[in-house]
Amino acid sequence: MRLAFAASDRPEAQEARERLIARYGCHPAAEADVVVALGGDGFMLEVLHAHLRSTCSIYGMNRGSVGFLMNDYAEEGLLERIATSEKAITHPLSMEAVDATGAVHQAVAINEVSLLRQTHQTAKLRVSIDNKVRMEELVCDGVMVATPAGSTAYNLSAHGPIIPIAAQVLALTPISAFRPRRWRGALLSHTARVMIEVLEPEKRPVSAVADNYEVRRVRRVEIAETRHIDLVMLFDAGRSLEERVLAEQFQS
Known part of the structure; x- marks a missing residue:
């Protein structure tokens, strides 16, 4: 699995990117199967916009403030998490x-x-x-x-x-x-x-x-x-975007 890593300008996101690259390597985004976005929801939107016409999937990990669209951050077992993740396809x-x-x-x-x-x-x-x-x-x-x-x-x-x-x-x-x-x-x-x-x-x-x-x-x-543009986000198994949206409706 070819990974690319993108990080917001927050120090914790930049530091996480360096550690993950040292552990998993890094491919150019144009050649990657998955882009791992490190930041918050705002940065996830930036990455999605940057790959509107790309075939790669986006897997976010929270290194920002708001992380509704992000998975929890962990450096262990990243390839396994991505391999078993659930897809959410949206259209802009x-x-x-x-x-x-x-x-x-x-x-x-x-x-x-x-x-x-x-x-x-x-x-x-x-x-x-x-x-x-x-x-x-x-x-x-x-x-x-x-x-x-x-x-x-x-x-x-x-x-x-x-x-x-x-x-x-x-x-x-x-x-x-x-x-x-x-x-x-x-x-x-x-x-x-x-x-x-x-x-x-x-x-x-x-x-x-x-x-x-x-x-x-x-x-x-x-x-x-825009139905001809598919944006593919990946979420950890059992924590799909569909599940998060459903759970949001039962918040007190």
């Missing part, structure tokens, strides 16, 4: 955003695409699903479309639903909805194409964020799942 979102100048920006999101107000003024948004307007005016701090993998991240903090990894749905979740005040969002088919238009963009500017890629003063954003 594509974002196409048109800004105030008419420029088109494209990006990919593994967790979510978010639209966020840029000033003290609430955002006013029109939401369409598959070319049909479903909400003429949503007044809010923002709104997001989240994948199952991202449903336990920002989406959950915004009181969105937790989605099982195998479920073929996306979460459309408002952020501090003011009108309609009681709207809590929707679950959409994974084939849905979401278009969000910004109303009163000069008075109420809005930014669009695909994971960590931001576009300011957007006018229109289109979001869809």
Whole structure:
């Protein structure tokens, strides 16, 4: 098994990488079967983005703060752990955003695409699903479309639903909805194409964020799942991502 090791800039991650390379060797990422990511969830997203079009799998070990997407760190028996690990295959979102100048920006999101107000003024948004307007005016701090993998991240903090990894749905979740005040969002088919238009963009500017890629003063954003990209994460036997997502729903 050919391993590559990637580490965040945290000292404990860098030190772990050196120890693991000394023990297991290291191949270039382009030649590796598995990339071992050492850090937290944010670094795992960085590694996944770096290998969007790669055939290698990603096995994370926690050397950061938040480690929902990471396995426990241990140097012993790494090859055996990887060999018996369970796969989680996810598909990212594509974002196409048109800004105030008419420029088109494209990006990919593994967790979510978010639209966020840029000033003290609430955002006013029109939401369409598959070319049909479903909400003429949503007044809010923002709104997001989240994948199952991202449903336990920002989406959950915004009181969105937790989605099982195998479920073929996306979460459309408002952020501090003011009108309609009681709207809590929707679950959409994974084939849905979401278009969000910004109303009163000069008075109420809005930014669009695909994971960590931001576009300011957007006018229109289109979001869809990218089924032809498979992202493969590996989790220790008995601690699959599906199990973690399920357990998260029973947290008190």
